[in-house]
Amino acid sequence: MAEENKNEPARTWAMLCHLSSLLWIPLSLFPILLIGLPIPLIFLNILGPLIIWLLKKKQHPSIDTHGKESLNFQITMLLYSLVIGVVLLLGVGSCWLGFSTNSNATLAFVGLGLIIAGVGLAILGGLMGLLVWLGHLFLTLFASFKAKKSEFYRYPYTIRLLR
Numbered sequence: 001m002a003e004e005n006k007n008e009p010a011r012t013w014a015m016l017c018h019l020s021s022l023l024w025i026p027l028s029l030f031p032i033l034l035i036g037l038p039i040p041l042i043f044l045n046i047l048g049p050l051i052i053w054l055l056k057k058k059q060h061p062s063i064d065t066h067g068k069e070s071l072n073f074q075i076t077m078l079l080y081s082l083v084i085g086v087v088l089l090l091g092v093g094s095c096w097l098g099f100s101t102n103s104n105a106t107l108a109f110v111g112l113g114l115i116i117a118g119v120g121l122a123i124l125g126g127l128m129g130l131l132v133w134l135g136h137l138f139l140t141l142f143a144s145f146k147a148k149k150s151e152f153y154r155y156p157y158t159i160r161l162l163r
Helices: 002-006 008-035 044-056 061-099 105-148
Strands: none
Touching: 008 044, 008 061, 008 105, 044 061, 061 105
């Protein structure tokens, strides 16, 4: 019991390495409430774990391990989000091109195809975004609970940049 209490600060910081990546959720609500526009806060999911890891990694090996794992996962989530953003942009661009074609029969047929492809890409991107967001939220919470119990959780589908 004494050993477990001695590592309590390390377990808390290891848990915060994971939980701090979710700061972008409440912080992204402020621009919506203030000006009514969603402003993407890119890289904010990486900033919290990075700061905690850089400041605390030398205090305990578990903080270093959890910090690296959290950063790897957050960088991977950022890359997945950028790919989803490209898919969504392709969908919107395809719809825009489809609507801006001339009215002759051949171009109208091509325009209709672009619109259908654009809507399909937009739906695909939206579903992918929802799955990534829900996975990000669930896995981050799961890893933080594991860290608080002094257990290590290895995120799935993660690119390991930091070793």
